[in-house]
Amino acid sequence: MADLKQSNSILQQSIDAYGQTADMLDCPVELKRRAAQHQADRLSFLGRSGQAANVLKRLLNHIPGDIKLMNELGVQYLLSGKNRDAEHIYSQVVNMNPANGFAKSHLGFILKTDHLRYQEAIPLLRDGISSGEPGADDGRFYFHLGDALTRIGKPDEAYKVYEEAAGKGIFLSALQRSLYNADTPLTAHPWWTPEETGYQRAIRKLESNWEVIKDEGLSVLDKKSGGFIPEEENLREQGDWKQFTLYQRGQKNPAGCQKTPQTCAIIDSITDATSCKRGQIKYSVMLPGTHIWPHTGPTNCRLRLHLGLVIPKNVAIRVGRETRTWEEGKAIIIDDSFDHEVWHNGSTFRLILIVDFWHPDLTPQQRASLSPI
Ligand code: LMR
Numbered sequence: 001m002a003d004l005k006q007s008n009s010i011l012q013q014s015i016d017a018y019g020q021t022a023d024m025l026d027c028p029v030e031l032k033r034r035a036a037q038h039q040a041d042r043l044s045f046l047g048r049s050g051q052a053a054n055v056l057k058r059l060l061n062h063i064p065g066d067i068k069l070m071n072e073l074g075v076q077y078l079l080s081g082k083n084r085d086a087e088h089i090y091s092q093v094v095n096m097n098p099a100n101g102f103a104k105s106h107l108g109f110i111l112k113t114d115h116l117r118y119q120e121a122i123p124l125l126r127d128g129i130s131s132g133e134p135g136a137d138d139g140r141f142y143f144h145l146g147d148a149l150t151r152i153g154k155p156d157e158a159y160k161v162y163e164e165a166a167g168k169g170i171f172l173s174a175l176q177r178s179l180y181n182a183d184t185p186l187t188a189h190p191w192w193t194p195e196e197t198g199y200q201r202a203i204r205k206l207e208s209n210w211e212v213i214k215d216e217g218l219s220v221l222d223k224k225s226g227g228f229i230p231e232e233e234n235l236r237e238q239g240d241w242k243q244f245t246l247y248q249r250g251q252k253n254p255a256g257c258q259k260t261p262q263t264c265a266i267i268d269s270i271t272d273a274t275s276c277k278r279g280q281i282k283y284s285v286m287l288p289g290t291h292i293w294p295h296t297g298p299t300n301c302r303l304r305l306h307l308g309l310v311i312p313k314n315v316a317i318r319v320g321r322e323t324r325t326w327e328e329g330k331a332i333i334i335d336d337s338f339d340h341e342v343w344h345n346g347s348t349f350r351l352i353l354i355v356d357f358w359h360p361d362l363t364p365q366q367r368a369s370l371s372p373i
């Protein structure tokens, strides 16, 4: 009824009724199971995965050792950010049932992303994926299996994993591994010229104002508390890489723009970038001795411009199969849904401005309806 009438209040009533049913004295176990699972499912649908986890956990006390239930509980733990609890429950499942692909994929994923335990994660992810069990061969598992292989020095094996996933339609290609993609095909290549983007006017505007943009970036960099934040996605093999955000998910960051008002005034009129809900506009500073692991952005819905501001010697960026460098006052444009990697082997810091634009193939309707990232 809640689905039919699109009614949250009926949905809440159903959640309560499922709960009362499961809690009835002398409720037969099978009814308890079904009621609690429905309750958890609807709670999770509403984004209340912490509560869903509690429901499943209580149910598990009545049906200890039920592997399907344990796996579902692990998912709700992950959704509510309780990765430790998820790790614990998936470890239990793998001990009880060493062939359980679902638990192996999820445990491998946690060991890789939370603990960087690549050697342990790799066989778990591999077994999980090849089990063919529903839910065990999600794109994220291929993504992180390949990444773990890359990081232990086996890029050729990683590439095989990526090709396999691309063959199954999980990735757009072995090199283009974004997982949040437009539902229509978009022109895709690693490097773009301004003409190819159709955003030449905006690009010229950024290039012709590069010195103002640089000076404001430097002034924020100078103040130790200026707001540059270390990269937090664990993409660095080594070194130091910080960002100062002006816009994100199509919204201005007022605290940031207050410190760089002229830059934000220049950017404000570039609506193909400021409205890009699947991107950011930010300064990016990288110190000597930095290496960024090969990685891909989350979405193919944006193109990423880098405006060179302070560019020392011996810095480089590879996107796809081609490696280039930056130039002060000049823009490069990349599609960061393709595999890319950055090196700073110079002796002074490198500063660029990153500006994400909507992919030019996206229609206004698509831009309006895509969820923010
Ligand atoms: C990236 O987009 O991953 C990097 O190229 C950004 C940077 O600062 O070089």
Ligand code: MN
Binding pocket: 295, 296, 297, 336, 340
């Ligand atoms: Mn990147």
